[in-house]
Amino acid sequence: xxxxxxxxxxxxxxxxxxxxxxxxxxxxxxxxxxxxxxxxxxxxxxxxxxxxxxxxxxxxxxxxxxxxxxxxxxxxxxxxxxxxxxxxxxxxxxxxxxxxxxxxxxxxxxxxxxx
Amino acid sequence: xxxxxxxxxxxxxxxxxxxxxxxxxxxxxxxxxxxxxxxxxxxxxxxxxxxxxxxxxxxxxxxxxxxxxxxxxxxxxxxxxxxxxxxxxxxxxxxxxxxxxxxxxxxxxx
Numbered sequence: 001x002x003x004x005x006x007x008x009x010x011x012x013x014x015x016x017x018x019x020x021x022x023x024x025x026x027x028x029x030x031x032x033x034x035x036x037x038x039x040x041x042x043x044x045x046x047x048x049x050x051x052x053x054x055x056x057x058x059x060x061x062x063x064x065x066x067x068x069x070x071x072x073x074x075x076x077x078x079x080x081x082x083x084x085x086x087x088x089x090x091x092x093x094x095x096x097x098x099x100x101x102x103x104x105x106x107x108x109x110x111x112x113x114x115x
Numbered sequence: 116x117x118x119x120x121x122x123x124x125x126x127x128x129x130x131x132x133x134x135x136x137x138x139x140x141x142x143x144x145x146x147x148x149x150x151x152x153x154x155x156x157x158x159x160x161x162x163x164x165x166x167x168x169x170x171x172x173x174x175x176x177x178x179x180x181x182x183x184x185x186x187x188x189x190x191x192x193x194x195x196x197x198x199x200x201x202x203x204x205x206x207x208x209x210x211x212x213x214x215x216x217x218x219x220x221x222x223x224x225x
Binding site: 004006034036043044045046049091093095103104105106107108109111 | 153156157158159160161202212213214215216217218
């Protein structure tokens with residue numbers, strides 16, 4: 001149980017385009033989902049926290065207009081990187097917290113490459 | 116959440132026990148010790164957590180010192196697939212998000 005999926009696993013796009021990444025909790029309802037970003041040889045950095053049905057809370061330094069997060073249901077959250085640039089190339093990982101519990105379960109990650 | 120300190124890297128021979136230390140000298144009474152690992156190009160995987168008692172599950176054992184200022188994650192019989200970055204995280208259960216440090220890169224060799 002407690003499986004989190006991400007789609008796509010890998011995406012390559014041209015500079016200036018937008019990319020949407022989906023995060024799904026497959027066998028549980030997640031009231032809270034988290035989005036992390038990981039640059040090569042660095043640790044995971046929390047970008048934002050989203051609660052179902054409300055606006056996401058972004059960490060300092062993360063542009064909310066560039067990284068659009070939607071958490072419209074208890075099993076799906078999306079991250080849209082708008083007008084992507086090469087510096088947005090990174091490994092994006094989502095995490096979901098099971099309602100009523102404290103455990104966070106992570107997705108397999110999405111490798112974004114912006115040319 | 117309290118800060119943790121881990122060695123940047125460790126080596127272990129396949130089949131031997133891997134003992135990964137973590138220092139959390141400023142831990143508060145209501146903070147738990149969590150361990151996650153991240154295999155290359157994958158999302159983090161939960162391993163184990165504890166408050167003050169030692170814990171064991173099918174993956175590992177967690178030994179927390181009596182003063183709770185440090186802990187050790189033990190992989191009893193390391194395999195090549197245990198090669199990963201291991202993160203020790205201290206957090207107040209239920210309310211705080213997971214904040215990752217640099218972790219320990221464990222390399223298990225044949």
